[in-house]
Amino acid sequence: MKNSNAIQDCLCDFAPLQETNLTQRLEDAKGDAKVLTFSPREQETRQRVAGATRARRLLLCLDGVPFDVIREAKTRGLFDGFNAPSRLLSPFPTMTNIALSAMLKASVPVGYESRYFDRNTRELRGGAQKYIGRRTPEKIPSTYMDELDYQEPLPFEYLVYFAPEKIFRADIQRFREKFRRAPQDRDYFAFLKGTDGLMHMRGTESLSVVLESLDRLLTEIKTFCGDETEVALFSDHGMNLEENRRVHLQTHLRRCGFQITNRLNGANDKQQVVLPAFGLIGFAALFCEEQTSPKLADALVPLEGIDFSLYRDGENIVGVKGWRGSARIHRRERDGRALYAYEQVEGDPLQLASIFRSLSEDGLMDAEGFASDEAWAERTGEHIYPDALNNLYTSIQQTRVRHPADVLVSLKDGYYYGSALFSRIVRLAATHGNAMRASTSAFLMSTHREFPNHVRGSEAQPLLRE
Ligand SMILES: [Zn+2]
Known part of the structure; x- marks a missing residue:
């Protein structure tokens, strides 16, 4: 791998920089969330949904947020409307694509990371080039991505490692806008990746701040959607919060x-x-x-x-x-x-x-x-x-x-x-990937359901999607 490509690596997920105007992106990322509003027509649709066999579900995945961090946030009074979190056990190596493909019973990724060894041709394949530009089908590591109603635009995956707080706030704002416009009569699945970069670069302190923003947003969503929408919040893997x-x-x-x-x-x-x-x-x-x-x-x-x-x-x-x-x-x-x-x-x-x-x-x-x-x-x-x-x-x-x-x-x-x-x-404040408890213990919690103390990642799909 050439150095010019190496510098484009994400800390863990290896999505490179593309043609991006950094200043403009950061400008876009400014500003705090406005109050959510829904039109009267959307309200009517929501009420028609309420009679379904189960509540509509907002499924929200926070990349890399460990079980212990969420449990601690709950003791501080955040995520008050949720039942106690379960340990969702992330498969080893504790990496996003491996975890989400198992948790959603999606297609098996080709390798542990985007650059991988092909056992048939017996050589290294893949890498940065495959990830430049738009998300076209051959760049999708697993079919779980097809299920996502919201994920951050590709350039942000990289920028998150340079301005993690701003990028995460912008990500929350985009998610809220898209969720607001989504049909109210079906489930919605969003993946917020900014939390992972934030912890890699800054550790847990700044994560606490963004979890507070997220808690406020979820409270707003709950106020509008009421009991007719279940919110299921989970993560793909945990994180070891020691300097590395x-x-x-x-x-x-x-x-x-x-x-x-x-x-x-x-x-x-x-x-x-x-x-x-x-x-x-x-x-x-x-x-x-x-x-x-x-x-x-x-x-x-x-x-x-x-x-x-x-x-x-x-x-x-x-x-x-x-x-x-x-x-x-x-x-x-x-x-x-x-x-x-x-x-x-x-x-x-x-x-x-x-x-x-x-x-x-x-x-x-x-x-x-x-x-x-x-x-x-x-x-x-x-x-x-x-x-x-x-x-x-x-x-x-x-x-x-x-x-x-x-x-x-x-x-x-x-x-x-x-x-x-x-x-x-970079100075790495935290990372994941190993088989130890901190990286393996992701979390799962819901406003409507309680789950067993620990749930194996490969057995999570019925809890998440059925
Ligand atoms: Zn990571």
């Missing part, structure tokens, strides 16, 4: 004798590694010859900032190697239901030993150490690695992305991997 340091992955791998390349062709004694570097995020996807995977995962263990690496270790087995040891995740199906086992090889890399024991003591584990997916999920919803076995096993299967990594790395909180140039020009 870069992990020197490429330097380390070269020292270990690997060759970093854009294409795998079996040369150099199969020591080649393809390692896309994009946004400044808490995971890394590595591609190599199949037999090289365990060796690569081993080589990463001593590197500062690496929590653990995952790789396919035979059919229905995923290997885990990290600073706390190594393990295997086994999956099998019985009577159409998934079962998982956690085999500790050395130490306890996923911190599941005590849950393993409790499942065994409660008679929920068979002689071979398998317990049902539901039993594991039920006991790990608030774990340091929420829903660890199902989530991590699936992260390197084709059900999550069409071209999954050979070695998928989850970094510790406080560390990121990504573009070297971009990391020199």
Whole structure:
């Protein structure tokens, strides 16, 4: 990737700058919200809708807002009209396209990010060029985007990282105008991306301010729409709110004798590694010859900032190697239901030993150490690695992305991997992407319904759309 493209990267979602008049955009972004008004004709339409089997729904996704931040905002009195938030568990790697494609049961994205390794041609594909200009069909990473009634115009995805407060206020204003003009007899789905950039650049303090603006807007909407419209507010992933340091992955791998390349062709004694570097995020996807995977995962263990690496270790087995040891995740199906086992090889890399024991003591584990997916999920919803076995096993299967990594790395909180140039020009206040609780715990709450304490992202679609 050339530097001129690197500077166009978003911090996490890699949408580049296009021909944009920054001054004009910022000018557009000025001004606070005006009071919402609806014409008498719209009022009539709203009343006709009230007899439907369920209330009309405004579905509003706030990019990257963590469960803890929303819970804290509610204790301050914001979002008063909402029931208590649930933890919505974002799939690993905790990134927007992966999360929303799973949460809306939309098409599976090609890769973890827009630049990805194609397992068929065995080379790097995609990148900045694909994202320049309008959102045409081939630039849509997943069909969830077809469901959106509102998302910010593409140039703003980039600008949000330079003037996050202004861009977010403008985004709220545009959403309110479009929502006001929308037909009142069907659901409305909006995605506000500005919250993600705001937290990456400024941390939670300025987020508190924009959440107050959002709360005022939602109060206005509720005043007009009344009980006939349910508001369901959720996020796609959480965020680790520590200041972050870069992990020197490429330097380390070269020292270990690997060759970093854009294409795998079996040369150099199969020591080649393809390692896309994009946004400044808490995971890394590595591609190599199949037999090289365990060796690569081993080589990463001593590197500062690496929590653990995952790789396919035979059919229905995923290997885990990290600073706390190594393990295997086994999956099998019985009577159409998934079962998982956690085999500790050395130490306890996923911190599941005590849950393993409790499942065994409660008679929920068979002689071979398998317990049902539901039993594991039920006991790990608030774990340091929420829903660890199902989530991590699936992260390197084709059900999550069409071209999954050979070695998928989850970094510790406080560390990121990504573009070297971009990391020199920004100070990263927060990021996401890893499999830990802060990034995994998105939220879901509604004015009309209550949800379970934790909801797996891939099981959210009926709650969001049905
Ligand atoms: Zn982000």
